[in-house]
Amino acid sequence: MSTAALMEKTRESEAAHPYLRGNFAPVEVETTAFDLPVKGRIPEALEGRLLRIGPNPARAVDENTYHWFMGDGMVHGLRLRGGRAEWYRNRFVGSDSVASALGRPRLAGPRNGFGDTANTNVIDIGGRAHAIVEAGALPVELTYELESVARSDLAGTLPHGFSAHPKFDPAKDELQVLAYQPGLEALSYLTVDRAGRARTVAEISAPHFPMIHDVAFTASRLIILDLPVVFDLAYLAKGFPFAWDDTRTPRIGLLPRNGDLSGLRWIEAPSCYVFHVMNAFDAPGAVIMDVVRHPKMFATEHRGPDEGDSPLVRWRIDLASGALSETVLEERGCEFPRFNDAFAGREYRYGYTASLKSGDRLGPNFKHDVTRGRTEVHDHGPGRTALEPVFVARPGAKAEDDGWVLSYVYDAGRKASDVVILDAQGFSDEPAAVIPLPVRVPYGFHGNWLPDPA
Numbered sequence: 001m002s003t004a005a006l007m008e009k010t011r012e013s014e015a016a017h018p019y020l021r022g023n024f025a026p027v028e029v030e031t032t033a034f035d036l037p038v039k040g041r042i043p044e045a046l047e048g049r050l051l052r053i054g055p056n057p058a059r060a061v062d063e064n065t066y067h068w069f070m071g072d073g074m075v076h077g078l079r080l081r082g083g084r085a086e087w088y089r090n091r092f093v094g095s096d097s098v099a100s101a102l103g104r105p106r107l108a109g110p111r112n113g114f115g116d117t118a119n120t121n122v123i124d125i126g127g128r129a130h131a132i133v134e135a136g137a138l139p140v141e142l143t144y145e146l147e148s149v150a151r152s153d154l155a156g157t158l159p160h161g162f163s164a165h166p167k168f169d170p171a172k173d174e175l176q177v178l179a180y181q182p183g184l185e186a187l188s189y190l191t192v193d194r195a196g197r198a199r200t201v202a203e204i205s206a207p208h209f210p211m212i213h214d215v216a217f218t219a220s221r222l223i224i225l226d227l228p229v230v231f232d233l234a235y236l237a238k239g240f241p242f243a244w245d246d247t248r249t250p251r252i253g254l255l256p257r258n259g260d261l262s263g264l265r266w267i268e269a270p271s272c273y274v275f276h277v278m279n280a281f282d283a284p285g286a287v288i289m290d291v292v293r294h295p296k297m298f299a300t301e302h303r304g305p306d307e308g309d310s311p312l313v314r315w316r317i318d319l320a321s322g323a324l325s326e327t328v329l330e331e332r333g334c335e336f337p338r339f340n341d342a343f344a345g346r347e348y349r350y351g352y353t354a355s356l357k358s359g360d361r362l363g364p365n366f367k368h369d370v371t372r373g374r375t376e377v378h379d380h381g382p383g384r385t386a387l388e389p390v391f392v393a394r395p396g397a398k399a400e401d402d403g404w405v406l407s408y409v410y411d412a413g414r415k416a417s418d419v420v421i422l423d424a425q426g427f428s429d430e431p432a433a434v435i436p437l438p439v440r441v442p443y444g445f446h447g448n449w450l451p452d453p454a
């Protein structure tokens with residue numbers, strides 16, 4: 001298919017639904033493109049794949065019931081090696097819905113009885129890429145070339161569903177995971193080792209079925225965000241069964257990392273919703289966590305997240321008094337916080353986000369100095385809008401921000417996306433490299449840099 005024909009198949013939509021319009025619109029085709037053009041120089045140390053996933057309905061959806069979080073999964077990948085952009089691929093993630101829409105065989109593997117759409121993150125588990133999601137559906141293993149292999153219960157070690165946000169702990173060389181699903185009255189604190197085997201550390205009672213999208217940890221504690229968005233049967237028929245619940249008191253759970261429930265302590269939190277924690281760490285007499293705070297969630301807008309601006313804030317929980325105090329690190333709305341993963345769970349200085357203003361949505365990327373409350377901006381230019389920035393450390397780096405920030409950037413003028421590589425220490429400068437892709441990468445959720453095995 002020619003590039004022009006490809007782009008015609010990936011055109012923007014003028015749908016009324018805000019999460020089907022413009023670059024939220026799904027793309028119809030699976031593209032494979034080799035030897036992509038490069039502006040600038042791709043650092044030769046970057047050898048691997050930049051993966052990204054998001055919702056991309058495989059067939060027309062009912063705009064009255066569609067929720068952004070519920071679309072079929074599509075994974076995108078850019079393979080870099082030796083300073084070259086060897087390929088770009090996008091593939092639907094296998095599910096019953098995708099198989100039915102595209103006339104494909106149903107995916108093999110176990111089921112967990114709560115849907116099978118994995119659309120929210122793509123990470124390495126046990127040396128292989130997996131598409132993952134929260135609230136019940138199992139991970140889907142992918143080949144190097146992003147074809148779906150099978151649903152996976154991690155060789156029988158996963159007791160039920162997984163999470164969209166496992167957090168890698170470099171100190172323990174394992175993932176920290178908090179899984180939940182409607183119908184199960186407990187949250188599961190799991191770890192996953194390098195071989196991809198899950199271990200259940202604790203089951204935490206939560207009979208009100210909260211939506212807990214992310215988790216954080218410090219050297220001593222797991223941090224549980226039990227905020228007022230809960231499973232609501234009344235919304236099931238409307239397509240997305242979670243909504244704001246004013247009757248819930250927002251709280252944060254501090255659980256010892258050994259899972260000892262007798263040490264679980266609940267702290268009252270501000271009324272808000274938090275999808276994402278940037279990082280957290282222990283401080284003398286306190287726990288510090290940096291979060292993107294939304295005023296509410298799914299209270300007035302049920303088609304996707306949009307309840308007002310979402311500043312980046314620092315919460316300090318005083319362990320003696322149990323009081324939580326807040327400092328605003330960046331008042332401009334932002335989302336998709338990332339940082340140098342080597343600093344997970346310990347004191348750090350730099351984080352990276354995407355601008356997300358209520359109403360006019362996406363734009364630049366931000367680099368935050370969380371110790372000084374300062375923000376650098378990388379404006380990608382007119383009509384160019386960034387998604388989640390992924391930090392990749394330079395091999396042998398000594399400084400926390402010695403590395404690159406990689407983003408998929410949509411170019412409304414070209415109606416296609418680029419991968420932009422910034423030098424993190426020259427964040428506002430011209431990019432180190434820009435790799436124009438032949439097609440759009442719709443706005444979506446999360447991704448990661450998966451380096452090739454050494």
Ligand SMILES: [Fe+2]
Pocket residue numbers: 164165213275276445446
């Ligand atoms: Fe997320």
